[in-house]
Amino acid sequence: MPSPLFADRPAPQPTERGTVEALIDVTRRMRGDMDAVRRDTVADGDDTLWRWRRALCDLAVHHLDELGGHLDQLRAGRPAGAMDEAPAGGALTDSRTTDDGAAAGGVGSGEWNLLTDEVSWSDELYRILGRAPERGPLTLDELPSLVFAEDEALFTTMVTECLIDGRPMDGELRLVRADGQLRTVQLTGEPVLDTDGCTASMWAVVRDISELRRGERALRESRESLRQERRMARAEQRLAAELREAVLPSRQGSLRLSGGGAVALDLAARHLSSSSNPLSGGDWYDALELPSGEALLTVGDLTEQGVAAASSLAMLLGAVRGMAVAGIEPGPLLAHLNQLLETSRRPALGSALCGRYDPVSGSFAWAQAGHPAPLLFRDGTGRALTPPDGVLLGATSGAAYEQADVQLLPGDLLVLHTDGLTRAGGADGAGTGAERDRLLALAPRLAGARGARECATVIAEEFGQAERTLDACVMVARIGD
Known part of the structure; x- marks a missing residue:
């Protein structure tokens, strides 16, 4: 089953250019408006409520930034780089730069060839995993060394089902980089079959969703703090009312x-x-x-x-x-x-x-x-x-x-x-x-x-x-x- 993400294989054509440009304009306007809302979200005496509002704003800004990056890639039509010159089975080189040169997200890709043992990573995948490009990519046997201990069983199951059963991969994992940073990634991929229907290679797209999950976690914590504060306020209100009634x-x-x-x-x-x-x-x-x-x-x-x-x-x-x-x-x-x-x-x-x-x-x-x-x-x-x-x-x-x-x-x-x-x-x-x-x-x-x-x-x-x-x-x- 050929991957639609590689330039040397058939892939759907991007959305009509004018539509993408319009979406980009809308997203940028929303990003500016969201920045204004975030600036106006100031502490007003209720610190818990302010943290909850701020977390919501930060999460919305993060989503808009990711959406803007994806739309920029969609407008480009194909990943940046000499993909036309890439050999068959080569890895995707990601476009993560907007028109002004700013970093636009965190999506990388790689392919592991089971016949030749060759491994190809995009530049962005090196950055996400915190590995220097001169050290080269990791093999399938070496990849578990990056996986958080509690997620190793899930990673093994996903890879095994992909290689042996030919099932697509789609799951969320935590990785520990060489510098000690814990990153949360969305791993999506599928096997690439040869003419005999056997698995010839495995490709994967790795999306860094650490900031997204961090924002969601901050939102949950602030929401729970707000709920706890309201429960305490109601309890205090009841106690105050009972004291008043008694006096x-x-x-x-x-x-x-x-x-x-x-x-x-x-x-x-x-x-x-x-x-x-x-x-x-x-x-x-x-x-x-x-x-x-x-x-x-x-x-x-x-x-x-x-x-x-x-x-x-x-x-x-x-x-x-x-x-x-x-x-x-x-x-x-x-x-x-x-x-x-x-x-x-x-x-x-x-x-x-x-x-x-x-x-x-x-x-x-x-x-x-x-x-x-x-x-x-x-x-x-x-x-x-x-x-x-x-x-x-x-x-x-x-x-x-x-x-x-x-x-x-x-x-x-x-x-x-x-x-x-x-x-x-x-x-x-x-x-x-x-x-x-x-x-x-x-x-x-x-x-x-x-x-x-x-x-x-x-x-x-x-x-x-x-x-x-x-x-x-x-x-x-x-x-x-």
Whole structure:
């Protein structure tokens, strides 16, 4: 069966020249575009994802380079060199040079004549196998010395089936060059039969696919790293959510206080999760009935995320509850929290609002640390309370926090929330003007609600429909009759 790869035997004619030129132009344009994409693929904080993208780009560029080299050979119509002068049975001399003289790939060929023991290699095959041309080619008996130990059995089977059974060869092998480099090659070949149908020689084409396999391996590794990172992120997200659920009070429950039987306080809260950042979660709220009969109301937001935020949250809420039970007022309480965050092993920033409601007098004393002010709804209208001075927790040492008091009346509704609800902080701490007005515009609906739980549901439905970039908490306190 004569080989179609040798010039002295019949071979199919190449594709019409104009078509090949067009393919070459397309490939070069794609190569340039791919280079631009690779240059634009910069690290963006997610190192694993960047490595995966880079590996994909490198693999695509390698494929395009190989395609360009093959098209150049196809355009040439036959391998470069004096093939017309080659004797029958001579080896293929590869064309691996583009118009600008740059190396264009790694495909070599050789033929082993079983009748004369002659061996012919192309120049490229010497380069692929790392053997100096002056040393001459290797015989079939010497070739196994280059094959990686684990692939020797496969190589022996391929050659035996080719020579004895007359089967074509097509397989992937690893070779160890004289310089110690491990190369991966695609070995393709077939026996050349004489007039009696016996095997006279064996020819083979050796394609160096080391860079291709290296790129594929890098892609697999980076893809697996990305999968592992995502699995860890999901596990961290679940752990953070479980910690939050264990620390925060029930979102659906309500707390009713009746200190001295005078006034009842109805409380409800909601947490709105971010759709774009599942590991966010520094927003928190808390409500606690104190031994004095007063109610502690707090909301806040830590800059940390995930498990770190949940861990800091547990520490912070424990400190808030302990100081509140000890009778510390909201202003001094925030000052102690500021010192706690500043001196912790893992410093963090945070905003917070802390208030104490006295159901006997109806007084609400509160302080804030860089946090949106509460909204007071009364008689079908709403307004933001004027915030006392206070800086972010953890921002500066020895910070003092002013305290304000407001008298609440039966039927009043107090809404405490984190800045994620109104998306940005405004000058007065109540959020952006448009979003704050949108929240205040809910006053008629809130006035008609039957309780704090229904009010919290109205707010959550209004602000939870759109895609959220930040977590948010909202707590509603309704003064009963």
